[in-house]
Amino acid sequence: AHHDPLTGLANRILFNERLAEAVAEARRQQGSLALLILDLDRFKSVNDLHGHAVGDRLMQEAAARLVHNVREGDMVARLVGDEFAIVQVTGEQPASSAGLAQRLVDVLGRSFEIDGQMISIGGSAGIALYPQDGAEPSGLFQAADLALNRAKRDGRNTFCFFEPGMDIKFREHRMLEQELRQALAREELTVDYQPLVDCGTLEARGFEALVRWRHPTRGFISPAEFIPLAEETSLILPLSRHVLATACNEAASWPHPYRIAVNLSPSQFRAPNLAEEIVETVARSGLSPERLELEITEGVLIGDTERTLKVLRRLKDHGIRIALDDFGTGYSSLSYLRRFPFDKIKIDRSFVQNLGIDEEAEAIVRAILALGRSLRLDVTAEGVENAAQLETLRVEGCNLVQGFLLGRPSAAPLSAARRLQALAGNLEAGQA
Numbered sequence: 282a283h284h285d286p287l288t289g290l291a292n293r294i295l296f297n298e299r300l301a302e303a304v305a306e307a308r309r310q311q312g313s314l315a316l317l318i319l320d321l322d323r324f325k326s327v328n329d330l331h332g333h334a335v336g337d338r339l340m341q342e343a344a345a346r347l348v349h350n351v352r353e354g355d356m357v358a359r360l361v362g363d364e365f366a367i368v369q370v371t372g373e374q375p376a377s378s379a380g381l382a383q384r385l386v387d388v389l390g391r392s393f394e395i396d397g398q399m400i401s402i403g404g405s406a407g408i409a410l411y412p413q414d415g416a417e418p419s420g421l422f423q424a425a426d427l428a429l430n431r432a433k434r435d436g437r438n439t440f441c442f443f444e445p446g447m448d449i450k451f452r453e454h455r456m457l458e459q460e461l462r463q464a465l466a467r468e469e470l471t472v473d474y475q476p477l478v479d480c481g482t483l484e485a486r487g488f489e490a491l492v493r494w495r496h497p498t499r500g501f502i503s504p505a506e507f508i509p510l511a512e513e514t515s516l517i518l519p520l521s522r523h524v525l526a527t528a529c530n531e532a533a534s535w536p537h538p539y540r541i542a543v544n545l546s547p548s549q550f551r552a553p554n555l556a557e558e559i560v561e562t563v564a565r566s567g568l569s570p571e572r573l574e575l576e577i578t579e580g581v582l583i584g585d586t587e588r589t590l591k592v593l594r595r596l597k598d599h600g601i602r603i604a605l606d607d608f609g610t611g612y613s614s615l616s617y618l619r620r621f622p623f624d625k626i627k628i629d630r631s632f633v634q635n636l637g638i639d640e641e642a643e644a645i646v647r648a649i650l651a652l653g654r655s656l657r658l659d660v661t662a663e664g665v666e667n668a669a670q671l672e673t674l675r676v677e678g679c680n681l682v683q684g685f686l687l688g689r690p691s692a693a694p695l696s697a698a699r700r701l702q703a704l705a706g707n708l709e710a711g712q713a
């Protein structure tokens with residue numbers, strides 16, 4: 282009753298007893314200790330992708346790596362699911378727990394070989410120290426959890442110490458979440474449209490829908506801030522529904538059949554009927570499905586790939602186009618291009634912004650454009666801010682461009698399309 286049958290590690294009950302003893306001992310000795318909470322990254326996708334038998338083996342192997350790296354006297358436990366805890370009573374703090382956490386993150390970052398397959402996951406850790414972060418086990422757990430949360434938000438595969446103020450930040454985060462919930466209910470979220478422009482003629486070909494939140498007191502909040510927040514909760518679903526419906530209705534009202542691009546978040550793919558829901562929304566708006574283009578990032582393709590591909594194929598069968606967004610920033614873009622027939626790739630703006638500054642960025646842009654040509658994909662370059670970047674892209678044979686030079690996101694897309702005609706004239710005359 283005190284051990285986890287799968288890994289043989291202590292379970293939560295035994296760990297709680299051990300932690301309480303260790304805290305009592307540290308109090309008597311006026312010593313210190315560290316509580317580490319560790320979470321495996323992407324473990325769920327291993328189960329989805331390779332099945333539970335492989336997931337179990339991986340869990341056992343991960344547990345063995347943890348045990349191998351702690352000293353005699355420190356205890357490792359499996360708390361629940363893919364969460365582990367360690368109480369470290371040996372060594373000088375904070376150096377000792379920092380060293381341990383780094384080692385553990387490193388060993389979890391190495392691939393696991395299971396049944397001849399190489400599987401990569403990774404791990405994140407949060408650390409709380411006795412006595413400064415909590416005088417009791419419950420306080421230490423809370424502090425370590427907050428630190429773990431931060432580590433995961435910092436991009437995973439890393440560890441974090443608890444810091445005073447984290448609980449305030451955490452509460453602010455929760456408050457923002459509450460407000461986002463209200464904003465959705467009150468329809469305070471709006472949609473702006475940024476032109477997607479023909480690189481040769483500088484005519485608008487379509488618009489990307491970008492969600493906007495004008496908070497009544499805090500002012501403009503960037504989607505880069507609240508989309509991740511919405512993704513952590515289930516708010517991403519009603520938010521995305523709202524954006525898609527708004528964008529489709531808007532585009533259906535345009536006198537010209539411009540394309541409309543809408544971003545999809547990886548977490549939407551957890552909903553069981555995503556494809557049907559999208560198809561229905563498009564139908565209700567009266568927009569022809571061929572005019573809709575959904576932008577996904579590589580994040581969508583990590584995890585339950587088979588299911589994801591099924592959803593994407595269903596959308597494509599209805600005539601909806603699929604674009605791969607932020608291309609070049611992920612880590613295995615090329616393999617994704619083989620697994621799904623995308624209609625378009627979008628070169629991430631980090632490459633475009635280094636055109637003319639960094640030869641490597643230029644080489645990458647050229648390579649992506651060549652790739653697009655041979656795979657017969659449209660290529661859009663994002664983040665075009667000046668005429669020199671535009672000129673390079675034009676010479677290299679890019680199809681479409683998007684960026685502040687061509688037009689900022691705005692609530693009035695049709696006047697943006699008109700402004701483009703003037704811009705084309707100015708660029709022709711060399712005035713931009």
Ligand code: C2E
Pocket residue numbers: 475490491492503504505508521524544545546576606607630663664665666683684685686690
């Ligand atoms: P994204 O999909 O890569 O969208 C392009 C972002 O680049 C937009 O930022 C746009 O305003 C910005 N941008 C466009 N041209 C330029 C330029 O020339 N220079 C620079 N520096 N930036 C430019 P925004 O609107 O802040 O959106 C940020 C991200 O938030 C988007 O990146 C997208 O990932 C996400 N997002 C926005 N709206 C939605 C949405 O409705 N649903 C979902 N799931 N994500 C959204």
Ligand code: CA
Pocket residue numbers: 489544576606
């Ligand atoms: Ca996008």
Ligand code: CA
Pocket residue numbers: 606607627629630663
């Ligand atoms: Ca992008």
